[in-house]
Amino acid sequence: QCERYREDSALRQNPTPSTFLGASILAKMTEQMTVRGTLKGHSGWVTQIATTPQFPDMILSASRDKTIIMWKLTRDETNYGIPQRALRGHSHFVSDVVISSDGQFALSGSWDGTLRLWDLTTGTTTRRFVGHTKDVLSVAFSADNRQIVSGSRDKTIKLWN
Numbered sequence: 001q002c003e004r005y006r007e008d009s010a011l012r013q014n015p016t017p018s019t020f021l022g023a024s025i026l027a028k029m030t031e032q033m034t035v036r037g038t039l040k041g042h043s044g045w046v047t048q049i050a051t052t053p054q055f056p057d058m059i060l061s062a063s064r065d066k067t068i069i070m071w072k073l074t075r076d077e078t079n080y081g082i083p084q085r086a087l088r089g090h091s092h093f094v095s096d097v098v099i100s101s102d103g104q105f106a107l108s109g110s111w112d113g114t115l116r117l118w119d120l121t122t123g124t125t126t127r128r129f130v131g132h133t134k135d136v137l138s139v140a141f142s143a144d145n146r147q148i149v150s151g152s153r154d155k156t157i158k159l160w161n
Contacts, residue, residue: 047062054103058103062094062097066094095110104121105126139151
């Protein structure tokens with residue numbers, strides 16, 4: 001209710017066709033969304049979630065427990081998703097995880113200062129990227145998966161290929 005009130009107030013102050021459309025979609029989404037299930041498997045805070053349209057039944061979650069869990073959604077009322085495998089290799093919190101556009105790889109960034117490229121079929125690290133001097137906070141693939149980008153607490157953005 002509070003979110004909708006703020007959105008409605010903002011629209012009244014600056015109404016445009018695009019904001020009306022956005023508010024309409026937002027209102028529909030908030031009215032229709034309910035909690036369907038809870039996934040439990042990490043022993044630390046969950047720091048990031050990644051999904052891909054190519055594999056709608058797969059979710060990756062990153063955590064302060066130094067792992068990434070690959071989940072298979074079952075949509076069963078008693079167990080909405082099951083952990084398929086844990087990706088292990090980082091020596092500190094995993095702060096970010098993304099999935100490649102083809103759904104075959106994951107990229108993670110960690111407070112250990114490294115990035116890891118994971119083969120999601122095998123669950124293994126295919127490449128480790130070292131170059132930041134502090135925690136890696138953000139990672140991304142380019143649209144064609146040929147480059148990756150990382151942002152760090154060392155105040156740099158690095159492009160890798």
